Amino acid sequence: MEFHTVNSDAVLEAQNLVKSYPQRGPVLSGVSLRLGRDDTYAVVGPSGCGKSTLLYLLCGLTVPDTGTVTYGGRLVDRPRHDIAVVLQDYGLLPWKTVWHNVVLGLTIQGISKPERSRRAWAWLERLGLKGRERCFPAQLSGGEQQRVALARALATEPGVLLLDEPFSSLDAITRERLQLTLLEMWRRVRVPYVLVTHSVDEAVFLGKKIGIMAGSPARFTTVVDNPHFGNPQGRNDPAFYATVQQVRAALDQAVQGNGAP
Numbered sequence: 001m002e003f004h005t006v007n008s009d010a011v012l013e014a015q016n017l018v019k020s021y022p023q024r025g026p027v028l029s030g031v032s033l034r035l036g037r038d039d040t041y042a043v044v045g046p047s048g049c050g051k052s053t054l055l056y057l058l059c060g061l062t063v064p065d066t067g068t069v070t071y072g073g074r075l076v077d078r079p080r081h082d083i084a085v086v087l088q089d090y091g092l093l094p095w096k097t098v099w100h101n102v103v104l105g106l107t108i109q110g111i112s113k114p115e116r117s118r119r120a121w122a123w124l125e126r127l128g129l130k131g132r133e134r135c136f137p138a139q140l141s142g143g144e145q146q147r148v149a150l151a152r153a154l155a156t157e158p159g160v161l162l163l164d165e166p167f168s169s170l171d172a173i174t175r176e177r178l179q180l181t182l183l184e185m186w187r188r189v190r191v192p193y194v195l196v197t198h199s200v201d202e203a204v205f206l207g208k209k210i211g212i213m214a215g216s217p218a219r220f221t222t223v224v225d226n227p228h229f230g231n232p233q234g235r236n237d238p239a240f241y242a243t244v245q246q247v248r249a250a251l252d253q254a255v256q257g258n259g260a261p
C-alpha cells in the first residue's frame with residue numbers, strides 16, 4: 001500500500017512529471033496539475049507537445065520517469081476503475097452492440113446484472129440513446145458514437161473523467177451540442193474532468209482552469225482561472241471571446257518562446 005501526502009481536497013494530482021520515450025527523448029518535464037473535487041481542467045497546446053502522454057500518465061496507462069500521480073492520495077501506477085477515459089476515436093468495440101459497449105466496464109468491475117442494467121438504461125436515456133441500444137457502432141453517427149463512449153465512461157460512476165480530444169472529429173454543430181452535453185453531465189454528477197483539446201474556444205467553454213502546455217520537453221507555461229466556464233450565454237457573449245483571445249495569445253507566446261522559463 002503506497003500513500004502519498006497530498007492536499008486532501010485534490011482528487012487527482014500530478015507532481016513534477018517527467019516522461020521520455022525511447023528514440024524520442026524527453027516529452028514532458030516538470031508537469032504538475034491539481035484537480036479539485038469541483039474542478040474541470042482543459043489542457044491546450046501545440047500538436048505533439050505531449051497532451052495525450054499527460055492523460056495516459058494521469059490514468060496510469062503509462063508511468064512517469066520521475067514524479068507522481070495520485071488519486072485521493074494514492075499512487076496511480078496502473079489503470080483504475082474510478083478513473084475513466086474517453087478517447088478521440090471513441091474506443092468502442094465494433095463487434096459489440098451499444099448496450100454491450102456501455103455495460104462493458106461494469107461487467108469487468110463485477111457489478112451485478114440488475115445494477116448494470118439500471119445504470120446502462122439511465123445513461124442511455126440521459127444521453128439520448130434510448131432506442132439505439134441494439135445498434136452496432138458502425139450504424140451510428142460520429143456524435144452518437146461519442147455519446148456511447150461518454151455513457152460507457154459515466155456508467156462506471158468514476159471519480160475522475162479524462163477526455164482526449166473527444167469531439168475533434170465531429171462537425172461544428174455536433175461538436176457544440178456534445179460540449180453542452182458534457183457540461184450538463186458535469187452539472188448533474190459533478191465528476192471532475194481533464195479535457196485535452198486543440199480548440200481554445202472549447203477550452204474556454206469547458207475548463208474552469210485552462211492549462212497551456214508548450215516547450216520541448218513540454219510543461220504548463222500558464223494556468224488560467226477561467227471566469228467563462230459554462231457561460232450560459234457562451235458564444236454570444238463578447239467577454240467569452242475576449243477570454244478566447246487572451247488564451248490564444250498566451251498559447252502563441254508560449255509556443256514562440258518554446259515554453260522556456
Ligand SMILES: Nc1ncnc2c1ncn2[C@@H]1O[C@H](COP(=O)(O)OP(=O)(O)OP(=O)(O)O)[C@@H](O)[C@H]1O
Nearest residue numbers: 021022024027045046047048049050051052053054
Ligand atoms: N509510444 C511512443 N513512443 C515514442 N514516441 C511517442 C510515443 N507516444 C508519443 N510519442 C511522441 O511523443 C510526443 C508527444 O505525443 P503526444 O501524443 O502525447 O502529443 P499530443 O500533444 O497529444 O499530440 P496531438 O495534439 O497531435 O494529439 C510526440 O512527438 C509523439 O510522436
